[in-house]
Amino acid sequence: xxxxxxxxxxxxxxxxxxxxxxxxxxxxxxxxxxxxxxxxxxxxxxxxxxxxxxxxxxxxxxxxxxxxxxxxxxxxxxxxxxxxxxxxxxxxxxxxxxxxxxxxxxxxxxxxxxxxxxxxxxxxxxxxxxxxxxxxxxxxxxxxxxxxxxxxxxxxxxxxxxxxxxxxxxxxxxxxxxxxxxxxxxxxxxxxxxxxxxxxxxxxxxxxxxxxxxxxxxxxxxxxxxxxxxxxxxxxxxxxxxxxxxxxxxxxxxxxxxxxxxxxxxxxxxxxxxxxxxxxxxxxxxxxxxxxxxxxxxxxxxxxxxxxxxxxxxxxxxxxxxxxxxxxxxxxxxxxxxxxxxxxxxxxxx
Numbered sequence: 001x002x003x004x005x006x007x008x009x010x011x012x013x014x015x016x017x018x019x020x021x022x023x024x025x026x027x028x029x030x031x032x033x034x035x036x037x038x039x040x041x042x043x044x045x046x047x048x049x050x051x052x053x054x055x056x057x058x059x060x061x062x063x064x065x066x067x068x069x070x071x072x073x074x075x076x077x078x079x080x081x082x083x084x085x086x087x088x089x090x091x092x093x094x095x096x097x098x099x100x101x102x103x104x105x106x107x108x109x110x111x112x113x114x115x116x117x118x119x120x121x122x123x124x125x126x127x128x129x130x131x132x133x134x135x136x137x138x139x140x141x142x143x144x145x146x147x148x149x150x151x152x153x154x155x156x157x158x159x160x161x162x163x164x165x166x167x168x169x170x171x172x173x174x175x176x177x178x179x180x181x182x183x184x185x186x187x188x189x190x191x192x193x194x195x196x197x198x199x200x201x202x203x204x205x206x207x208x209x210x211x212x213x214x215x216x217x218x219x220x221x222x223x224x225x226x227x228x229x230x231x232x233x234x235x236x237x238x239x240x241x242x243x244x245x246x247x248x249x250x251x252x253x254x255x256x257x258x259x260x261x262x263x264x265x266x267x268x269x270x271x272x273x274x275x276x277x278x279x280x281x282x283x284x285x286x287x288x289x290x291x292x293x294x295x296x297x298x299x300x301x302x303x304x305x306x307x308x309x310x311x312x313x314x315x316x317x318x319x320x321x322x323x324x325x326x327x328x329x330x331x332x333x334x335x336x337x338x339x340x341x342x343x344x345x346x347x348x349x350x
Contacts, residue, residue: 041091087274098334130302142227164204187259
């Protein structure tokens with residue numbers, strides 16, 4: 001997600017496994033009741049009043065288990081499937097959903113939210129909640145100062161004029177990094193994509209561990225030396241939203257380059273073997289409710305899948321949707337992405 005400012009023996013075991021156990025907020029008398037355990041990626045963020053309202057209406061105590069990025073979260077579900085650590089999972093996206101289904105750690109949900117029309121779909125029994133686009137972002141001031149035209153194709157980025165300008169995330173440790181790698185493969189084909197990455201290595205591409213390091217350390221907008229970064233189409237709107245001084249326009253822009261855009265869809269599913277099925281279903285419906293679909297736009301900077309929910313003002317005003325995207329199928333991602341990452345490592349880093 002872009003630009004997020006995102007007790008017992010069990011807690012100690014989860015900490016050793018790299019999982020943080022967090023509650024939704026201070027418990028209230030109304031929220032006292034059985035626990036509903038929700039495992040999420042680290043960027044899960046919704047207003048506390050909304051979470052407290054859900055607790056009150058569902059009669060449960062909400063326990064949020066933040067488990068790293070989507071890939072790490074699936075790994076934890078697999079490792080704990082004999083004794084599930086959660087009842088419901090949010091944050092499964094189209095880079096990992098097929099693997100979660102193949103490993104049988106999720107179950108289909110067939111309630112009303114699963115039957116309604118959605119602006120983006122996910123499949124495998126998960127209910128889509130939000131979507132967004134991983135794409136290249138640029139520092140507008142840097143390009144204006146250097147009087148350099150914006151790249152229009154992937155091949156442009158291999159030219160001498162763009163040497164040393166791009167920072168990407170490692171696809172083994174970053175979901176945006178894997179999404180961007182996947183987009184290049186879907187657009188160019190596997191052989192041509194790795195030829196492109198070889199040319200990018202020669203042209204000085206930098207690899208950061210994750211989105212935070214790339215955006216806040218290497219991106220020239222934030223004091224780094226790279227004016228092109230893999231981020232999200234909603235990042236320019238987030239720049240305006242979080243600015244300490246009012247801005248009339250975003251200082252960054254997203255690029256609509258063929259082969260450099262990946263549509264990421266996130267969803268929610270029941271954890272196989274989990275409990276609290278009625279409350280888990282209510283949580284799934286809650287994530288598709290209009291208040292949540294509105295709120296997530298300026299907390300997690302993703303787009304609502306409910307077609308009738310309006311875009312938040314910052315996103316509507318300062319972000320531009322890409323005209324196209326390049327996605328492998330979920331099955332390809334499930335069966336081939338590990339090999340892609342290994343080959344990418346050999347081509348780009350070794």
